[in-house]
Amino acid sequence: KQEVTQIPAALSVPEGENLVLNCSFTDSAIYNLQWFRQDPGKGLTSLLLIQSSQREQTSGRLNASLDKSSGRSTLYIAASQPGDSATYLCAAASGGSYIPTFGRGTSLIVHP
C-alpha cells in the first residue's frame, strides 16, 4: 500500500526566501506525482504534474523534481511571496492503481 509523507508539516518564512518542500513515497512504481495547493476553506488546485518518465516540471517560480529510485519529490518555490501562503499537498498514483494517495500537506506561511 502506497504511503506518502510530507516534511515539514508547517513552515513559516519571511518574504523573498527560496523554499524546498519534501514529499516521500514508499512504492516507487508510481504512475505520476502531483503537487497541489489548498487555500483555507477551498478545494485543491493542481500546480504541477510529473509523469513517471519525467524528472522535473517547472511553472513560473515553481519547480518540482521526481526521483523514483529514492522515493522522493521536492517542490522548490523561488522568491516566496505572501500570496504563496497555503497548504501544499503531494499525491502519488502507484502503478497498480490510478487513484492518487495524498500526503497530509505542508502548511506554509510567508510573512511580509
Next chain:
Amino acid sequence: GAGVSQSPSNKVTEKGKDVELRCDPISGHTALYWYRQSLGQGLEFLIYFQGNSAPDKSGLPSDRFSAERTGGSVSTLTIQRTQQEDSAVYLCASSPSAPGARTDTQYFGPGTRLTVL
C-alpha cells in the same frame, strides 16, 4: 469555462439522518473522484468513476456510504444514518482522460463541509 462545482457548500444535519452531496464535474471529463478530508488528516479516497466502467468503491468506509454517477456526468454521494464521525469536508475531483493518457490532472471542486450534530 466552469470548473467543478459542488452543492451544498455547507450541510448541518442531525445524527441518524441521510444526506446527499452533489458534484458537477467539468464537461467532458470522464473520470470522477470523491474524497473526504477530516480536520488535520490527509485526503481519504472514497470512490472513483471512469467512463462507463464499474466504479472503484474500495475506499468507502462503510455500507452507509454510496455514490452514483448519472449519464457519465453529475455524481451524488449519499450517506445514510449519518454519524458524528462522518463530519468532514467532502471533495470531488474530475479528470479529463482515462489513466494512461498524459493529461490526467485532477480538478477539484470547493467541497461540501458536512457537520453531523
